[in-house]
Amino acid sequence: MNRLFALLLLSTLATARAASPHPNIIVILADDMGIGEVSHNGGKAPTPHIDRLAAEGMRFTDAHTSSSVCTPTRYALLTGRYNWRSPLKNGVLGGTSPCLITHGETILPKMLETPGYRSMVVGKWHLGLGWSKLAEPAKAESGPTKGAGWQIDFTRRVTGGPCDLGFDEDFLFPASLDMAPYVYLRDDKVIELPTITNHFHPNRHGPAVKGMEPEQCLGDFAREARAFIGREARNSDPFFLYLPLTSPHTPISPSKEWQGKSSIGKYGDFLMETDWVVGEVLAELDKNGVSENTLLIFTSDNGCSPAAGIPNLEKKGHFPCGKLRGHKADIYEGGHRVPFLVRWPERVDAGTTSDRTLCQTDIFATVADATGAKPVESTAPDSFSFLPTLEGET
Template identity: 60%
Template sequence: MTAPRILLALLAIGALAQAAPPNIVFILADDMGYGDPRHAGGKAPTPHIDRLAAEGMRFTDAHTSSSVCTPTRYGLMTGRYNWRSTLKQGVLQGNSQPLLEKDRTTVAEFLKYEGYSTSVVGKWHLGLGWSRLPRNRKADSGPTEGTGWGLDYRGKLPRGPLAEGFDESFIIPASLDMGPFLYLRDDKPTAIPSVTKTWLRPGAAAADFEAVKCLPDFARESRDFIRRSAEAKDKPFFLYLPLTSPHTPIVPGAEWKGKSGIGDYGDFLMETDWVVGEVLAELEAQGVARHTLVIFTSDNGFAPYADLKAQLEKGHKPLGDLRGTKADIFEGGHRVPFLVRWPEVVKAGGTSSATICLNDFFATAADAVGKLSSIAPTAAEDSFSLMPLLKGEGGYARGFTIHHSAKGAFAIRQGSWKLCLCPDSGGWSDPKPDSAEAKELYPVQLYDLEKDPAEKVNLAEKEPERVKEMAALLAKAIREGRTTPGPKQENDGEAIVFPERVRGLLPVLGE
C-alpha cells in the first residue's frame, strides 16, 4: 500500500473511532448544595469533583426539575417535567409503587436500544413493583416497626430498573432514611428483612445492612460494571450512579471521620468525592477515560436538616449565597453543581452560564450518540441537548425553564427573570406556605437574578406586563404537554390548579 493510501486508511480509522458512541457515566449526588464542592467555595476537600471541573466544563446555572428527589429523578430518566406525572408534590417512600409509566421511554431504554450496556447502582427512589403478603399472613420474620413489613421479598419484582431499560442493577429502594433497608440486585432482594433498624425512621431491614457500607458498596459495584463492560469491548456502556450522600443519615466511614475539619457533614462530602474518584480511576485503568462522557450533579439543593447553622458557623456555605434550601422554589432548592467531562469533545476548564435543567440529559445522551432525531415525539418532551454548549458552538435551544417545589409551587425562568407563582417559599423555608406571613404578601414574586441573585427584591408589582407574559408562557407549556417542538401531549394525573390568589391575579393560569 502506498504512503497516501496508508494515510487515508489511518484517517478513515480515526474518523470511525471518533464517531463511535461514547461511554456515559451519570453520577447523581443526593442533597449536595451548590456551594458544597471546594471549587465552588466549600471548605471540605473534594479533589475528584474539582478535577472534573478543571478537566471539563462547569455549569453555573444548572437546575433540577424539582427541589426534592423523586420528581427530579423522574425528570432525569424521562426528559419530561416531573409535574406532568401523577406525582404533583412530595416524594415516594421505599415501599411505593412505580412512578414511571409502563409505556414511557426512559433514557436507559433509549440507550439500550442504541446498543448500550446499561446499569444503575445506588439509590433508586422511583418506586418498585412490590407485592404484598396475603393479609392473613404475618411478615416473614422479625418485629414489624416502621416501613417495609408485609412486603414479599422472596422473588424478582416485576417492575424495577430492569423493566425501565437497565440490563443490570444494584440498588436500595429509596433514601437511606426510608425503609425497607436492603439491596436489590437485578430487581431481586438480596435478603429477607428480619430486623427493624432506624436511620431517622424505623423500617424493615436485612440483618447485615448498614448505612455506612453503602458508598463503598456502590463504588465497588460501579468499578466492576465499568471493568466488565470495558473488557468486553463489544458495546458502549451507560452507568447511572445515584448516590445516597450527603443526604441524611450522615454516616461517613471510619476512614473519613474527622478528616474534613468541619464535622461529619464535611467528612461525608469527602467520602462522596472519594466515590467519584473511584469511578474516574476505573475509567483510566480500563483505558476508556477519554472516550467517556462523565456528568456529575445533585438531585436538589442542600437539606436544612443536615444542620445548616452548624455548617455556616464553620465557614462552610452549602448553598453559596443563594436563598432557600432543598424543597423550596427559591434558587437554593434547585440550583445545583453540574460538571461535564468528555476529553474527546469538551474543552478543559470551560464554564457555561446557560440556564440548563437535568431533564436535558435525555436529549444530550441521544445527541452524543448521534441519534437526537430518533427520539419519539412521545418521549423527552422537555429535554434539550447540551451538545452545542459542550462543543462550544452555542445554539442551545431551551428558551425557558420551569421549576417546581416540594409543595407543588411553580416558577418559570426566562433569561435573568424568574417568576414564582406563589407568595412564599413553596417548601420548608420562611415564609412557609399558608403561613400568616405568606397570606399578607403579594401573590407572586418576580426577581431579576442578574441584579438580585439572592432573590431579595420582589419586582412583581413594578413589572405587571412581564409577569403576565411569563405566566402565559407557563400556562401554554402546561397546556401543550411539552416544551420541545412536536405534537401536543397529555399530562398525567390530576389537573394542575394554582392557588386562588394567583389565579385571581393571573386568570390565564386558571383557564
C-alpha cells in the same frame, strides 16, 4: 515539509477527536448536595475528584433540577419530562411506594438500546417498585415488628423496576437511605431477606437485613460501579452507568475511614467520602483506558437539606447553597440550582465554563445527540440538547 507534517498531525488529531460515534455515558447524581458544597465553588470540605471533573471538562454555573426534592428530580432526569407531568404532584415516594414510571414512558437506558448500549443503575432508586404483598404481614425473627414493609413478600421479584424499564442490570437501595425497607436489590430481586426491625431515621422503622448499616453503602456502590465499568470496558459495546448516590443525604453516616477527615465535622467527612466515590469511577475508567471516550456528568438532585445543619456549617465558613437564597424543599434557587459538570476528553475542552441555563431534563436530549440515538418525537418533550455548548458553539 515540517509545516505539512504539522498540518497532517493536527488533521489526524481532529479526526480522532470526533471519531468515536458511541461514547460511554455515566451520570453520577449526588443526593442533597448544594452548589456551594464542592471545593471549586468555595466548599470547605476537599473534593479533589469532583474538582478534577471541572478542571478536565465543562462547568455549568446556571444548572437546575426540575424540583427541589428527590423523587421528582429523578423522574425528570430519566424521562426528559418535567416532574409535574407525572402522577406525583407533591412530596416524594417512600420505600414501599408503587412505581412512578410506567412501561409507556421511555427512559434513558431504553433509548440507548437501539445504538447497542449495555446499562446499569447502581445506588438509590426512589422511583417506586412493584412489591408483591403477603396475605398476612410477616413478623421479625427477633425483636419487635415495627414500621412499614412487613406486608411485602421479599422472596418475589419486583415488577416495574429498573430492569423492566430498560436497564440491563441494577444494584440498588429502594429509596432514600433513611426509608424502610433496608435491603439491597440486584436485578429487581432482593439479595438478602430482611429478618429484623431497624431504622436509619428515628421515625422510619421497618424490615431490615441484619447487620446492614448506612456507613457501608457508599463503599458498596463504588465497588459495584467499578465492577460494571471493568466488565463493560472489555466488551465492544458502549455502556451507560447511572450512579445515584445516597449521600450527603441523611443519615449523615461517613464510614470509619472517613470520620474526622474534614474541618467542618461529620457532614464534611460525608462530602469527602462522596467525592471519593467519584474518584473510584475515574480510576476505573483510567485503569481500563476508556476515559477519553466517556461522557461523564456529575450533578445533584437538589440543594442542601436543612438536616445538614446549614447555620452551623455557615459559621465554619461552609455555605452549602453558595450565596443563593433557600435550600432543599423550597422554591428558591438554593433548592434547585446545583453543581453540574461534564467531562468528555474527546469532545469537551478542559477547564471551560458555561453560564447557559439548563435543566436536568436536558440530559436526555444531549445523550441522544451524543450517541446518535433517535427517540420518537413524543419522547422527552421537555429536553433540549446542550451538546453544541459542550462542543464549543456559542
